[in-house]
Amino acid sequence: MILDSKSPAGPLAEKWTKHKFNSKLVNPANKRKYDVIVVGTGLAGASAAASLAELGYNVKAFTFHDSPRRAHSIAAQGGINAAKNYQNDGDSVFRLFYDTIKGGDYRARESNVYRLAEVSVSIIDQCVAQGVPFAREYGGLLANRSFGGAQVSRTFYARGQTGQQLLLGAYSALSRQVANGKVKLYPRTEMMDVVVIDGHARGIVTRNVITGEVETHAAHAVLLCTGGYGNVFFLSTNAMGCNVTAAWRAHKRGAYFANPCFTQIHPTCIPVSGDHQSKLTLMSESLRNDGRVWVPKTVETAEKLRKGQIKAAEIKEEDRDYFLERKYPSFGNLVPRDVASRNAKEVCDEGKGVNETGEAVFLDFRDAIKRDTEALIKAKYGNLFDMYQQITGENPYQTPMMIYPAVHYTMGGLWVDYNLMTTVPGLYALGEANFSDHGANRLGASALMQGLADGYFVIPYTLGDYLAQTPPVKVDASHPEFAKVSREVKDRISQLLNIDGKKSVDYFHKKLGKIMWNECGMARTEEGLKKAKADIQALRKEFWSNVKVLGQNEELNQSLEKAHRVADFLELGELMVDDALNRNESCGGHFRVEYQTPEGEALRDDENFAYVAAWKYTGDNKEEELVKEPLAFENVKLTQRSYK
Amino acid sequence: MKLTLKIWRQKNSADTGGFVTYPIDGISKDMSFLEMMDVLNEELTEKNQDPVHFDHDCREGICGTCSLYIDGKPHGPLQTTTCQLHMRSFSDGDTITIEPWRAKAFPVLKDLVVDRSSFDRIIQAGGYVSVNTGGVPDANEIPIPKTMADLAMDAAQCIGCGACVAACKNASAMLFTSAKVSQLALLPQGQIERKTRAEKMVAQMDAEGFGACTNTGACEAECPKGISLTNIARMNREYFSAVMSSENM
Ligand SMILES: Cc1cc2nc3c(=O)[nH]c(=O)nc-3n(C[C@H](O)[C@H](O)[C@H](O)COP(=O)(O)OP(=O)(O)OC[C@H]3O[C@@H](n4cnc5c(N)ncnc54)[C@H](O)[C@@H]3O)c2cc1C
Numbered sequence: 001m002i003l004d005s006k007s008p009a010g011p012l013a014e015k016w017t018k019h020k021f022n023s024k025l026v027n028p029a030n031k032r033k034y035d036v037i038v039v040g041t042g043l044a045g046a047s048a049a050a051s052l053a054e055l056g057y058n059v060k061a062f063t064f065h066d067s068p069r070r071a072h073s074i075a076a077q078g079g080i081n082a083a084k085n086y087q088n089d090g091d092s093v094f095r096l097f098y099d100t101i102k103g104g105d106y107r108a109r110e111s112n113v114y115r116l117a118e119v120s121v122s123i124i125d126q127c128v129a130q131g132v133p134f135a136r137e138y139g140g141l142l143a144n145r146s147f148g149g150a151q152v153s154r155t156f157y158a159r160g161q162t163g164q165q166l167l168l169g170a171y172s173a174l175s176r177q178v179a180n181g182k183v184k185l186y187p188r189t190e191m192m193d194v195v196v197i198d199g200h201a202r203g204i205v206t207r208n209v210i211t212g213e214v215e216t217h218a219a220h221a222v223l224l225c226t227g228g229y230g231n232v233f234f235l236s237t238n239a240m241g242c243n244v245t246a247a248w249r250a251h252k253r254g255a256y257f258a259n260p261c262f263t264q265i266h267p268t269c270i271p272v273s274g275d276h277q278s279k280l281t282l283m284s285e286s287l288r289n290d291g292r293v294w295v296p297k298t299v300e301t302a303e304k305l306r307k308g309q310i311k312a313a314e315i316k317e318e319d320r321d322y323f324l325e326r327k328y329p330s331f332g333n334l335v336p337r338d339v340a341s342r343n344a345k346e347v348c349d350e351g352k353g354v355n356e357t358g359e360a361v362f363l364d365f366r367d368a369i370k371r372d373t374e375a376l377i378k379a380k381y382g383n384l385f386d387m388y389q390q391i392t393g394e395n396p397y398q399t400p401m402m403i404y405p406a407v408h409y410t411m412g413g414l415w416v417d418y419n420l421m422t423t424v425p426g427l428y429a430l431g432e433a434n435f436s437d438h439g440a441n442r443l444g445a446s447a448l449m450q451g452l453a454d455g456y457f458v459i460p461y462t463l464g465d466y467l468a469q470t471p472p473v474k475v476d477a478s479h480p481e482f483a484k485v486s487r488e489v490k491d492r493i494s495q496l497l498n499i500d501g502k503k504s505v506d507y508f509h510k511k512l513g514k515i516m517w518n519e520c521g522m523a524r525t526e527e528g529l530k531k532a533k534a535d536i537q538a539l540r541k542e543f544w545s546n547v548k549v550l551g552q553n554e555e556l557n558q559s560l561e562k563a564h565r566v567a568d569f570l571e572l573g574e575l576m577v578d579d580a581l582n583r584n585e586s587c588g589g590h591f592r593v594e595y596q597t598p599e600g601e602a603l604r605d606d607e608n609f610a611y612v613a614a615w616k617y618t619g620d621n622k623e624e625e626l627v628k629e630p631l632a633f634e635n636v637k638l639t640q641r642s643y644k
Numbered sequence: 645m646k647l648t649l650k651i652w653r654q655k656n657s658a659d660t661g662g663f664v665t666y667p668i669d670g671i672s673k674d675m676s677f678l679e680m681m682d683v684l685n686e687e688l689t690e691k692n693q694d695p696v697h698f699d700h701d702c703r704e705g706i707c708g709t710c711s712l713y714i715d716g717k718p719h720g721p722l723q724t725t726t727c728q729l730h731m732r733s734f735s736d737g738d739t740i741t742i743e744p745w746r747a748k749a750f751p752v753l754k755d756l757v758v759d760r761s762s763f764d765r766i767i768q769a770g771g772y773v774s775v776n777t778g779g780v781p782d783a784n785e786i787p788i789p790k791t792m793a794d795l796a797m798d799a800a801q802c803i804g805c806g807a808c809v810a811a812c813k814n815a816s817a818m819l820f821t822s823a824k825v826s827q828l829a830l831l832p833q834g835q836i837e838r839k840t841r842a843e844k845m846v847a848q849m850d851a852e853g854f855g856a857c858t859n860t861g862a863c864e865a866e867c868p869k870g871i872s873l874t875n876i877a878r879m880n881r882e883y884f885s886a887v888m889s890s891e892n893m
């Protein structure tokens with residue numbers, strides 16, 4: 001079987017315009033007859049819910065957070081890309097498209113990526129109109145910075161809190177619709193399952209996190225905007241609550257899961273300090289604009305550093321290896337994330353790591369401070385430097401920062417067609433929850449862009465096309481399928497509460513994380529992956545017989561919430577391993593040690609693997625079925641990515 | 645480090661609640677405060693005791709979810725969020741008292757978890773510019789002096805944590821509300837609805853049961869994002885000029 005992306009025919013630059021024109025419309029008076037469920041109120045969900053409500057649909061918006069403003073999008077620091085070409089430095093929609101396709105190592109769908117680049121310009125207009133305080137030049141116009149994988153300055157930012165400001169913008173638009181009565185908001189409500197009737201998504205089952213009440217909600221369409229699954233690794237830069245549950249339940253109800261093994265390891269994170277660690281902290285990629293990455297040239301010097309016998313500042317210029325600048329002279333410290341991460345791992349594996357654990361490299365601002373003054377560096381990155389100091393207790397103005405790669409983003413996700421519809425009609429996936437635009441590696445500042453593109457500018461059109469073909473009859477949760485799914489949810493809750501085992505939920509989560517990080521992280525081998533698969537199966541079995549979840553359902557029960565999420569991670573983990581095993585090539589963030597160029601770069605196999613790997617669920621503890629969506633490249637030439 | 649924790653335990657909003665004392669050992673200085681709480685919860689789970697419930701998510705000081713009242717101060721001894729507080733701020737042998745935010749408008753849900761949805765309702769009352777998606781001018785058609793944009797950004801940094809309310813003896817939400825009012829009052833985009841916004845948001849704030857502001861400045865002193873009292877002064881000006889020429893009659 002081959003998946004149809006429903007990408008419109010015709011020249012790339014005209015596809016979206018034509019598609020919008022050809023989409024069916026719901027007339028204004030009829031819009032109020034349609035109910036839409038939006039799960040997740042991060043950038044993707046809040047922007048979608050607000051925009052759909054403005055059009056007149058009745059929206060119900062769900063989040064497990066206490067407020068939409070808490071969504072993980074709030075944590076994005078660096079910025080958002082847009083092809084505005086305000087800098088007159090040669091940017092264009094086509095260049096942003098090209099950079100994104102190339103950055104993704106030619107594993108993304110051309111039509112989607114082009115549309116993303118095309119609507120990027122409207123996003124900035126929209127956010128400014130909402131009052132998002134982007135950084136400005138003295139003349140009052142918008143300022144830009146550069147990000148990895150691009151040679152133009154196209155990143156808009158609000159100090160080091162771009163995600164916060166964009167989310168608060170979308171949240172304000174959403175709040176306005178809540179006040180207007182067009183959005184009913186369900187905070188602290190977790191989606192537990194999707195209800196599919198006659199092949200169409202018709203609602204969801206939720207659990208009220210405070211009371212434990214299991215409820216059903218019906219609608220004409222369901223949008224999953226539930227974020228990424230990086231926490232399958234336990235340690236990641238994601239917020240503690242990020243999870244795969246909504247996407248995974250949808251997967252088990254028929255939505256294919258695409259490219260699950262495509263995960264992004266971010267090069268600039270604060271290194272792990274000990275076993276107690278609960279999460280990792282990202283230092284924005286924007287720091288690579290001014291910071292220089294290095295390790296000592298020799299293992300001996302590195303050893304002295306690790307033992308505390310010398311300090312970084314004492315190491316002479318000629319004894320330092322600025323390895324990114326040396327290997328990639330044209331992109332230098334601004335190579336894409338996968339390349340930067342892999343190189344950091346490589347020098348640490350050689351024994352040149354600079355902290356006690358041997359897993360850290362320097363990110364040094366000495367030269368930037370000399371060139372631009374400390375005050376200027378402070379103005380640019382002050383809050384990041386403060387955060388670094390708070391966490392590590394060291395002053396990065398005086399000693400170089402130490403960084404190491406950490407899990408950061410998941411390019412994989414629910415498979416969606418050009419309309420952002422999953423393989424279940426009426427069920428959509430937006431934002432990080434889908435797989436759509438970043439191929440095998442996402443460029444910095446492109447996730448915010450994608451989330452808002454999906455929510456503000458894509459779904460209002462594509463959802464209309466579906467709803468126009470759905471009769472506007474009232475829906476409710478009286479269909480027996482709702483009762484059935486709701487019972488299944490309750491059964492699972494009581495199952496978890498009654499195992500009465502010996503090990504905490506975190507014990508299993510940490511173990512799973514270790515397996516994933518070691519075997520399905522920055523470097524993957526056939527042997528390691530096979531071992532990981534067996535280990536995960538064993539761990540899953542142990543979980544279901546030996547996990548300890550205290551308390552009851554009818555109360556705020558954080559262990560129970562976590563247990564549900566970890567149970568799903570234990571299934572997803574195996575699928576990620578399967579996907580990594582299937583893909584006998586290296587591309588972007590997926591690095592199979594067996595497939596590399598003589599210089600150690602990722603070696604793609606376009607002949608055999610220029611496809612999206614979508615996985616179809618076939619039953620518990622059964623192998624999933626691989627379904628391919630071939631990728632056709634009509635507008636770019638597939639080349640070996642080079643940032644030299 | 646060896647510590648004694650005095651923690652507020654409360655089963656649900658109907659329960660009266662009270663302090664329970666827990667000894668804890670083996671805490672390293674590099675742990676964050678919440679990681680110390682994780683260790684405690686693992687130990688409690690081990691002993692089949694209900695873990696202490698507390699709100700948290702990003703653990704990076706930006707989502708505003710964490711909210712502990714530590715030794716009589718919201719977010720503890722430093723002017724930062726609880727999740728950014730590290731154990732190096734404490735000493736071996738310390739006794740640490742941990743409570744939830746206390747305010748009428750923030751009812752306790754369980755242990756250290758409170759309901760801050762009143763903040764959402766204040767924003768819903770007017771904390772936005774009324775523009776729909778699409779049909780807006782090009783971003784650079786609205787030039788904004790850098791100094792104004794920077795001031796607006798200073799106010800916009802509020803993370804909605806509620807420490808200002810917890811710090812205030814009257815449980816006033818003036819700092820939070822004024823941060824949003826200021827951000828939009830400083831920007832050209834916010835001018836059209838300037839008057840109605842201040843009035844509606846202040847009215848909602850009062851309706852939620854937050855107390856009056858008596859200018860003690862406790863909120864500013866405890867705000868992890870350095871939101872300044874000048875925002876309150878600005879909101880007061882906005883509010884009075886609005887009621888003088890009210891459009892909300
Ligand atoms: C530290 C950090 C920095 C980043 N910096 C940048 C950057 O500078 N530029 C950039 O472009 N990208 C950045 N990213 C990536 C980007 O922030 C995310 O990819 C993006 O914000 C995801 O948005 P989203 O709307 O898809 O999901 P999220 O913001 O994660 O929102 C998910 C929503 O779904 C809800 N939810 C999830 N599951 C359920 C469920 N079962 N039931 C009910 N609700 C549920 C949550 O409550 C939440 O509201 C960064 C990421 C991290 C971790």
Ligand code: SF4
Pocket residue numbers: 801802803804805806807808809819820823866867868869870871
């Ligand atoms: S003003 Fe400060 S203390 Fe109050 S909610 Fe905002 S960030 Fe928190």
Ligand code: FES
Pocket residue numbers: 699700701702703704705706707708709710725726727728
């Ligand atoms: S957990 Fe997000 S601010 Fe503390």
